[in-house]
Amino acid sequence: MTAWSSSSEAPWSREEFERQLRALGRYYHFHHPYQKMMAAGELTREQMQGWVINRYYYQINIPRKDAAVLANCPDRDVRRRWIQRIIDHDGDDRNEGGIAAWLALGDAVGVSRERMTSLDEVLPGVRFAVDAYHNFARQQPWQEAVCSSLTELFAPDAHRSRLETWPRHYPWVDRAGLAYFENRLGQAREDVRHGLALTLDLFDTRERQERALEVLRFKLDVLWTMLDAMYLAYVVGMPPYHAVPEGD
Numbered sequence: 001m002t003a004w005s006s007s008s009e010a011p012w013s014r015e016e017f018e019r020q021l022r023a024l025g026r027y028y029h030f031h032h033p034y035q036k037m038m039a040a041g042e043l044t045r046e047q048m049q050g051w052v053i054n055r056y057y058y059q060i061n062i063p064r065k066d067a068a069v070l071a072n073c074p075d076r077d078v079r080r081r082w083i084q085r086i087i088d089h090d091g092d093d094r095n096e097g098g099i100a101a102w103l104a105l106g107d108a109v110g111v112s113r114e115r116m117t118s119l120d121e122v123l124p125g126v127r128f129a130v131d132a133y134h135n136f137a138r139q140q141p142w143q144e145a146v147c148s149s150l151t152e153l154f155a156p157d158a159h160r161s162r163l164e165t166w167p168r169h170y171p172w173v174d175r176a177g178l179a180y181f182e183n184r185l186g187q188a189r190e191d192v193r194h195g196l197a198l199t200l201d202l203f204d205t206r207e208r209q210e211r212a213l214e215v216l217r218f219k220l221d222v223l224w225t226m227l228d229a230m231y232l233a234y235v236v237g238m239p240p241y242h243a244v245p246e247g248d
């Protein structure tokens with residue numbers, strides 16, 4: 001055991017552990033300059049479209065990530081509940097699901113289905129970040145993948161903010177497109193209840209609890225890095241290779 005390791009210390013109480021997880025909310029992407037511009041009505045149509053196009057790559061990878069959790073999890077009770085996340089995004093006979101709702105959000109901001117689903121405009125930085133999340137869920141223990149979903153603890157504030165500020169600041173966005181955010185408010189509450197209870201149960205030593213905080217930091221980095229890539233490309237005006245002269 002190394003001198004800096006605190007693994008021999010007593011575990012935090014559930015309340016203290018939950019408090020530490022929630023305290024990481026200060027690094028949530030809601031506080032990124034791109035999101036702040038969005039909430040303040042400062043994004044141009046192109047910047048809004050760029051966000052919707054790039055976030056689509058996140059949306060289509062969420063159910064694949066959740067399928068990886070199912071594949072790695074031997075606990076039937078956990079799988080029975082976790083499978084709902086895939087249905088929430090992919091839809092079923094009764095409900096079109098979140099990916100369809102995100103395409104409708106594209107319609108509302110003037111992004112055609114072909115443009116969105118081609119993935120041609122997904123920035124490399126966004127692709128790398130999202131792939132890192134998907135690969136994490138495939139390769140790490142399923143308990144860590146469960147924990148990494150806990151950024152959803154902080155998502156309802158972001159969804160509510162968009163529902164409240166977009167109609168005021170972006171009257172050109174068709175309101176029907178905001179259904180995605182409305183739907184997520186209820187779904188995220190359920191997801192968080194389950195994901196948080198599992199995390200509090202499973203990470204039951206100080207070493208595991210500290211690992212859980214690291215895992216949540218990783219996921220916060222994924223979300224923040226996506227917005228860094230968008231900020232550089234669409235706000236600073238430096239998309240990848242922008243300074244490379246056109247070849248012949």
Ligand SMILES: O=C(O)c1cc(C(=O)O)c2c(n1)C(=O)C(=O)c1cc(C(=O)O)[nH]c1-2
Pocket residue numbers: 062098148149150151152153155158159184223
């Ligand atoms: O718009 C957002 O700010 C936001 C953030 C997050 C998140 O924190 O990962 C998710 C979502 N939305 C979301 O809609 C969603 O379905 C979702 C699933 C997950 C996940 O990690 O399993 N995060 C998120």
